[in-house]
Amino acid sequence: MRIEAYNQVQQIYAQNNTTRQMKTDVKGSFSDQLQISNAGKDIQIAKKAVNAAPDIRENLVESIRNRINSGNYSVDSESLADKLIAGYSAI
Numbered sequence: 001m002r003i004e005a006y007n008q009v010q011q012i013y014a015q016n017n018t019t020r021q022m023k024t025d026v027k028g029s030f031s032d033q034l035q036i037s038n039a040g041k042d043i044q045i046a047k048k049a050v051n052a053a054p055d056i057r058e059n060l061v062e063s064i065r066n067r068i069n070s071g072n073y074s075v076d077s078e079s080l081a082d083k084l085i086a087g088y089s090a091i
Contacts, residue, residue: 036044067073 064073
């Protein structure tokens with residue numbers, strides 16, 4: 001085995017190692033960034049509006065509650081059955 005060739009190979013590896021170290025040093029200076037698109041911002045605004053809205057619409061519930069309590073609320077059984085069948089047919 002020739003010693004000169006071994007030294008040359010070793011010098012090449014030493015050069016590659018310094019290059020790798022320099023690359024890692026450069027990578028360390030970058031920082032991560034997050035950018036939210038306008039559509040993403042609009043979605044967040046819509047979510048906040050939905051969360052702020054009440055789960056129960058009291059104005060609709062109150063009128064039905066009053067009709068039930070007074071005995072004036074009736075359900076058309078044929079209409080209910082048609083809607084149930086239509087709902088199961090859609091599945």
